[in-house]
Amino acid sequence: QVQLQESGPGLVKPSETLSLSCSVSGDSLNDYYWNWIRQSPEKGLEWIGYVFYTGTTHYNPSFESRVTISIDTSKKEFSLRLTSVTAADTAVYYCARAEWEPRRRYFDLWGRGTPVIISS
């Protein structure tokens, strides 16, 4: 059974960098897009970006200047870095999987989510 598990600090100070990891168990990372999505009451669900198992990335323009998503297939994990955070980045952050095939590229597997609060 494939599972995703987010990890990282739950509290980050304004202007600092938010760093999260997602560990994948039960399958390899090959042939999938690995995504970060966040959810807040103000903005709802927002797709932040993905990393393909080859290392190719694509980011939502709303985050592009501040975000880096990377992957380590040997460790079976991928990571999110979001710089210069503000209170508006307070949200529940999810990692999620999407297949490579375009018609099946919806999010078929999600982590449980990790809440992140931006506050001094």
Add this chain to the structure above:
Amino acid sequence: EIVLTQSPDTLSLSPGETATLSCRASQRVGSSFLAWYQQKPGQAPRVLIFGASNRATGIPDRFSGSGSETDFTLTISRLEPEDFAVYYCHYYGSSLPWTFGQGTKVEV
């Protein structure tokens, strides 16, 4: 960016009734790249429908999806108590960024 607008924001129904949820896209998205998710409090979203009308694995047949281009519908027949939740539509086609609707809450 393709904006998805869901209606209504809230749907008040009773068990056994039928829920009809709408999702309208700001541009044509075809029928292959629209999904619906269910989210319950404290849980991650769960995919119900992909490709506008295909049920995901394990999803009961009381959930059905339809539509194409810019107008899509999720129908939940014979509402069960566990169906009261928030539902989101999601665009996942080639025109990035991928986007979500704002959600429709189905409540008792």
